[in-house]
Amino acid sequence: MFQKIDYRFFTPVSLVIIVAAWCGLTYGGLVSRIFLPSPTQVLQTGWGLWQDGTLLEYTLDSLYRVGVGFILAAVLAIPIGILMGSSKLMEALLEPTIDFIRYLPVTALIPLLILYFGIGDLQKMSVIFIGTFFQLVLMIADVTANVPKDLIRAAYTLGANGWQVFRRVLLPASLPGIMDNLRITMGWAWTYLVVAELVASNSGLGYMILRAQRFLQTEKIFVGLIIIGLLGVMTDYLFKLIFRIYFPWSEKAGGKG
Amino acid sequence: MSKVEIQKINKVFLDGKREIKALDDISLSIEENELAVIVGPSGCGKSTLLNIAAGLEKATSGKIMMNQQEVQGPGADRGMVFQSYTLFPWLTVQKNVEFGLAIKGLKQKQREEIAWQYLQMVKLEDFAKLYPKALSGGMKQRVAIARALANEPRVLLMDEPFGALDAQTRVVMQELLLRIWEKSQKTVLFITHDIDEAIFLADKIYVMTRLPGRIKREIKVDLPRPRDHQIMVTPEFMNLKRQVVELLWEESKAAAEDVCLG
Secondary structure: OOOOOOHHHHHHHHHHHHHHHHHHHHHOOOOOOOOOOOHHHHHHHHHHHHHOOHHHHHHHHHHHHHHHHHHHHHHHHHHHHHHHHHOHHHHHHHHHHHHHHHOOOHHHHHHHHHHHHOOOHHHHHHHHHHHHHHHHHHHHHHHHHOOOHHHHHHHHHOOOOHHHHHHHHHHHHHHHHHHHHHHHHHHHHHHHHHHHHHHOOOOOHHHHHHHHHHOOOHHHHHHHHHHHHHHHHHHHHHHHHHHHHHOOOOHHHOOOO | OEEEEEEEEEEEEEEOOEEEEEEEEEEEEEEOOOEEEEEOOOOOOHHHHHHHHHOOOOOOEEEEEEOOEEOOOOOOOEEEEOOOOOOOOOOOHHHHHHHHHHHHOOOHHHHHHHHHHHHHHOOOHHHOOOOHHHOOHHHHHHHHHHHHHHOOOOEEEEEOOOOOOOHHHHHHHHHHHHHHHHHHOOEEEEEEOOHHHHHHHOOEEEEEOOOOEOEEEEEEOOOOOOOOHHHHHOHHHHHHHHHHHHHHHHHHHHHHHHHHHO
């Protein structure tokens, strides 16, 4: 007989190895603190930044920019993507333009966006919006276009008209795929934000990292990186939770219906 | 007065610049409450014919008449069961059966009563609250049949509905379909490439040719009803089977040679 293994047991393993290596390298004195500060130093710096309020302020600034930019992109991309995936006309109208813009690296647009919007929140949001919107539209169009044709045909033979097929079949069938793509693009949104903050900013986690580098405060860089990583893990978890709650019927959700 | 009349249907597909004739002048008529089966080699255009009858595809020429009215598009008067699993995965079994009723605008209470009645008919009332992902292939097709019937269509179109099931489940499903058909008295047009299935179910079999699909022969099946699986080993059944096998053998052989000659 095979024993049932609880694989959750293995989740912390990779983390433990990394932290152990980190401790070994720093406490063992193998690497200079300018390149790799010790866990204690990073924790102390982090605590200090928390107490003087800058950590919270910068984190909230970054979250605000990602939040608004990404939500705006999602709110517009979802209907446009669904239309593009379900209508040949919309596809013909939009696809060439979207493909063109999609291949422009958004980082190349940052100078232009600074020219237009300055270096405030609006500029960061526009970077995130442009970086995710066009990708999302195409990904969502793809999800919608891949809804099995026989599901749509079955609905027609049950008496549904075009609008009912759209609302009762196309939409619910696309939702899990849309959520998945939102989860993936959310990761990109963070990347674009930090890039935008590194280039020109006066607050935010990217700005904190850049300043720390100028003053050789490597501990502070690590605090920034860890916070960004933790926020990523949390958003990912949140998306997975939403998935389990709203799409219990999906093959991916696991468990019995 | 026949219920479904297929009149001189032709269908031509375009494959790049090449025209492929899929259906060649097909005419047949199915009487009220009759169970007609079209059997033919795979890729002979029989699914295309059924899709045209359902209104999901357009014929190049010819028409489908339902009670003297020409079919213009898909509609609730022609229910359809597909070979692929077409239950809506986000709806429970019961909500799937209610789908057509909700489209018609029936009240929740009425919908539940009707859905329940048809779920009992396919013996799945215990599974009403589950999502389709928890069901086996045979159960999914039983729900699909219940969903199509709950809509009370005049005609049931079935496109190899048991084609994806294993041999034993298939026989069980065929018997179940016959019991339902005896009770509900529906006009059924059933498509298959399985000869046993065709003879076991049919009042009348249409044997189709390879591409371009034509009706090669119409065979009346007057085996006594109600039928159960034991009929499949009687001499009468075997006689019919010999006929159909011969007719299809010529087609399959010719089709294979077509491919070889390219």
